[in-house]
Amino acid sequence: MPTLTHPGVHIEELPSAVHTITGVATSIAAFVGWAPMGSVTEATLVQSWSDFQNQFGGLNSQSKLGYAVNQFFGNGGQQAYIVRLAWDASFATNSNPKPAAAATATASVGGVLTLYATSPGQWANGNATNPPAWVIGLNITVTTIPSDSTRFALNIRDLNGNTLESFANLSTDPNDPQGRYAVTVIDNDSKYVTFINPATPNQPPAPLGGTLASTSTPVPLTGGADGTPLTPATDGNFEIALGVSPPATAYGVHLLDRVGIFNLLCVPGETDSVTIQALQVYCATKRAFYIVDCPQNVTTAAVVTSGPVGTSGSANPTAPLAHTAYSSYSAYYYPWVLAPDPLFGNSPTLFPPCGFVAGLYAATDASRGVWKAPAGIDAALSGVLGLQVTLTDAENGSLNPQAVNCLRQFKDSGDIVWGARTLDGNDPRDSQWKYIPIRRLAIYIESSLYDGTQWVVFEPNDERLWSQIRLSVGSFMQGLFLQGAFQGTTPQQAYFVQCDAENNPQPSIDQGIVNILVGFAPLYPAEFVVIQIQQMAGQAQS
Numbered sequence: 001m002p003t004l005t006h007p008g009v010h011i012e013e014l015p016s017a018v019h020t021i022t023g024v025a026t027s028i029a030a031f032v033g034w035a036p037m038g039s040v041t042e043a044t045l046v047q048s049w050s051d052f053q054n055q056f057g058g059l060n061s062q063s064k065l066g067y068a069v070n071q072f073f074g075n076g077g078q079q080a081y082i083v084r085l086a087w088d089a090s091f092a093t094n095s096n097p098k099p100a101a102a103a104t105a106t107a108s109v110g111g112v113l114t115l116y117a118t119s120p121g122q123w124a125n126g127n128a129t130n131p132p133a134w135v136i137g138l139n140i141t142v143t144t145i146p147s148d149s150t151r152f153a154l155n156i157r158d159l160n161g162n163t164l165e166s167f168a169n170l171s172t173d174p175n176d177p178q179g180r181y182a183v184t185v186i187d188n189d190s191k192y193v194t195f196i197n198p199a200t201p202n203q204p205p206a207p208l209g210g211t212l213a214s215t216s217t218p219v220p221l222t223g224g225a226d227g228t229p230l231t232p233a234t235d236g237n238f239e240i241a242l243g244v245s246p247p248a249t250a251y252g253v254h255l256l257d258r259v260g261i262f263n264l265l266c267v268p269g270e271t272d273s274v275t276i277q278a279l280q281v282y283c284a285t286k287r288a289f290y291i292v293d294c295p296q297n298v299t300t301a302a303v304v305t306s307g308p309v310g311t312s313g314s315a316n317p318t319a320p321l322a323h324t325a326y327s328s329y330s331a332y333y334y335p336w337v338l339a340p341d342p343l344f345g346n347s348p349t350l351f352p353p354c355g356f357v358a359g360l361y362a363a364t365d366a367s368r369g370v371w372k373a374p375a376g377i378d379a380a381l382s383g384v385l386g387l388q389v390t391l392t393d394a395e396n397g398s399l400n401p402q403a404v405n406c407l408r409q410f411k412d413s414g415d416i417v418w419g420a421r422t423l424d425g426n427d428p429r430d431s432q433w434k435y436i437p438i439r440r441l442a443i444y445i446e447s448s449l450y451d452g453t454q455w456v457v458f459e460p461n462d463e464r465l466w467s468q469i470r471l472s473v474g475s476f477m478q479g480l481f482l483q484g485a486f487q488g489t490t491p492q493q494a495y496f497v498q499c500d501a502e503n504n505p506q507p508s509i510d511q512g513i514v515n516i517l518v519g520f521a522p523l524y525p526a527e528f529v530v531i532q533i534q535q536m537a538g539q540a541q542s
Contacts, residue, residue, distance in 0.1 A: 017468055021452030021476035025079075026370040026444055027362035029072055029264040030256055030288070031355075032083040032242065033065030034230040036134055037123035040102070041201065043081040043255045049073045056082060057123065057134030061343050062229035068268035068355030071339070074383045075359025076366065081262055083255050085241040086120055087227040095235045104198045105224030110142040110152070112172060112212040113182070115193045117221055124192070126220025128159065135159070138192055139218035152212055154182070156192055165190055172208040182208065193221070232270040233295070233311045242267070244278035253282060261447065263288055263440075264361055266354040271295040273310035273319045280326040280423075287447045289440055290330035291361075292321075292423065293352035294404075296388075298334075300395055307402035308332040308423060321423065328424035328433035329443075333357055333405050335388040337381060337415070348385050353407060356381045360417060371441045371485040373420035373525040375405070377413040384415050401427040420525050438522040441485060449473060449518065461509050466499045469516055473497045477518065487521035495520040 004010060030043065038044060038056035046052045052069050059066040065082075072080060089101035105117040105124035117124035117138065122131070126139040137159030145151040150172045156165040167189070170182040183195045183205050195205040230238040243252030250257060253267075265279065265288050276292055283290045294303070295311050298318055303309060312319035321332070333353040340346035357374070360381070364374040387407050391399075396406045396418065403426045405419025425434040433439045452472070459465050477495045480486065486494035498517040508515060 017471075018475065019452070019455050019468065019472045021448055021472055023476070023479075024261055024444065024447045024451060026263050026440070027078070027358075027365040028262045029077055029080040029266060029358045029362070030083065030259070030262040031065060031069050031072070031080055032253055032265075032267045033068070033085060033232075033269075034063045034238070034241075035065055035082075035084045035086075036060055036132070036226045037119060037121045037136075038082065038084040039119050040084050040086050040251070041119075041255070043083050043259050045079065045081055047079055052080075052082065056084060059343050060134070063231075064268035064352060067341075067351055068266055068358075071351065071355030071383065072266070072359040072362075075356050075381065076363025077359040078362060078366075081256065081259055083253060084119075085230050085238065085252060087230060087237065087241060088251070091237075091240050093237055093240060095237055099228035099230075099237050100225065102227030103223055103225040105138065105221035107138075107140055107219050107221040109140045109154075109219045110144075110212045110215060112208055112210045113140075113142065113154075113195075114197075115140060115186075115195065115221070116198060117224055118190070118192055118194050120198065120224065121226050122224045124221045125224045126159065126218070127222055131159070136164070136192075138164075138221045140193070140215070140221070141218050142212065142215045144212055144214045149211060150176075151180075152182075152214075154186070156190070157218060164192060172212055174207050232267065233272045233275075238270075239272060239275050242270075242275065244275060244282060253279070256286065262286070263443070264358050265290045266358050267293075268354055269293060269296075269352045271311045273312050273321055276310050276321060276330070277324055277326075280324060280330045283329040284326040287443050287450075288329070289436075289443065291354040291357050292330050292332045293354050294332065294334040294336070296336050296350060296352070300335075300389055300391065300399075303334055303402075303404055304395065304398045307426065308404055323424070323426070323429070328422045328431065328439050330423045331405055331421065331436050332403060332423050333407060333417075333419075334399065335391075335407060337384050337407065338386040338388060339384045350388055356384070357417060369483060369485060370444050371437050371523055373435065373437045375417040375420040375436075375525075377410070377416060379417040380414045381407070381416065387415055420527070435525055435527075437525060441520075441522060445477075445480075445518070445520065448476065449516075452476065453516070456514060461504070461512070461514050463501070465514065466501075466504065469499045469514070470497050473499075473516065473518060477520065480520075485520075485523065487523055493521065 035056045049070050086102035087099040102120035104120040108114050123135050124138045126137045128135050128137050139157045141155045143153045154167045169180050171180045174181050187194050232238045279290050306320045308321045309318040310321050336350045337353050338348050339351050341349035360379050361374045390409050403421045403423050408418040409415050420436045422439050424431040474497045481494045488494035496519045503515045
């Protein structure tokens with residue numbers, strides 16, 4: 001209340017008691033795989049195909065990662081986090097020979113500066129001859145300032161002599177009054193080089209010492225190596241680098257732990273049964289959804305007989321995917337997709353379906369909402385030449401009840417997604433999480449409420465708080481109801497929010513717990529359309 005000094009009307013603005021809950025994003029994808037360049041220490045956000053090309057080198061014949069990301073953006077995707085896997089010298093493996101480790105290019109410049117490429121790989125080798133297309137090649141020049149021995153300019157050029165970055169007025173003095181200490185400026189601002197030694201990434205670089213000299217010729221970074229390309233479901237090395245079990249130091253898929261939110265997980269070509277189960281668990285903990293690829297060489301007969309199958313070593317190329325408590329956080333697609341390969345003159349090549357399907361998820365979310373099944377005649381694959389197998393209605397009829405989502409070819413609609421079941425959607429299981437849109441809608445509601453109710457923590461736990469919670473959560477659920485996310489023609493039929501004395505008894509209050517119960521009536525997709533036709537009896541003439 002402001003201090004009142006004169007008679008009259010006084011207006012005071014008060015904060016609203018309503019805490020608005022904003023729905024989270026639903027179609028941010030995460031792709032994990034081997035690439036020849038890009039960060040191996042963090043998940044990197046890309047928002048276009050050209051963005052991926054610039055940071056990870058684009059398409060590579062030794063990995064499905066780039067192709068899947070390209071297919072994601074080509075089918076409606078907008079945002080994706082990329083996790084680059086590379087073989088690390090510290091990884092233990094039973095394979096013989098041991099994979100070659102990726103190495104980071106480095107250069108000593110001017111007698112004082114020791115610079116490293118920002119990520120491992122031959123992409124940074126400034127002395128490369130006849131390099132692959134993705135190799136940039138870094139060469140450094142240093143020009144000192146005669147009037148001040150501590151100041152210099154640093155220029156970074158590519159193999160063709162084009163300037164990539166230029167930094168002026170740098171200093172070798174850690175206490176530079178202008179804040180231009182070279183280590184700080186380069187480590188914060190350069191996309192290509194760093195003073196951080198990759199062998200000791202958690203240690204700050206040593207202070208610069210000695211007298212810096214100008215370079216008469218550009219100094220190339222050297223010693224970068226891609227390491228052995230990692231291919232899913234082959235020798236097990238990809239899975240080691242993937243690190244699905246929580247490692248002591250985060251790497252592989254656990255780089256996504258530091259990402260605020262991702263909704264869809266794709267590991268292109270990963271078909272190892274044990275790894276698939278581990279990724280299902282990981283997605284459940286992250287409130288995300290895993291799009292599972294079938295093995296490339298599995299036959300329709302094998303899938304009809306066994307249901308969803310993965311791989312399990314060379315001795316057992318196909319193994320049924322075991323059902324777990326987390327199966328509903330994933331969906332399985334069959335068969336692989338035939339599409340042009342730009343690296344080989346657009347010749348027809350088979351690709352795992354996850355990139356195409358993830359793009360369609362994103363497109364459906366944007367046009368209809370997460371509660372709409374990403375399937376049907378509107379879910380046509382873009383940029384394809386056909387499918388590995390042309391399925392019949394009878395084969396589809398055998399696969400669908402086993403929770404295998406089929407990709408089908410229809411004369412008038414093209415190649416489309418013709419299934420919307422989670423891996424918990426086997427008919428005999430009769431799961432409440434049978435359908436993809438229901439599971440993903442639940443994930444969306446859970447994530448939105450988790451983020452939108454943080455204000456509740458440490459508030460006084462009484463009826464005043466409960467009424468605010470009911471208003472806040474109820475407003476969010478009402479918004480979804482008005483968008484058509486639920487069954488029912490009235491809010492009472494569509495959802496409920498309970499937070500009162502009934503589900504918050506005194507013992508819970510004494511323990512500092514507030515209970516909020518939210519229920520919703522999901523929309524089930526019209527999976528089967530039955531049309532009944534009968535003849536009308538002829539009318540007798542009068």
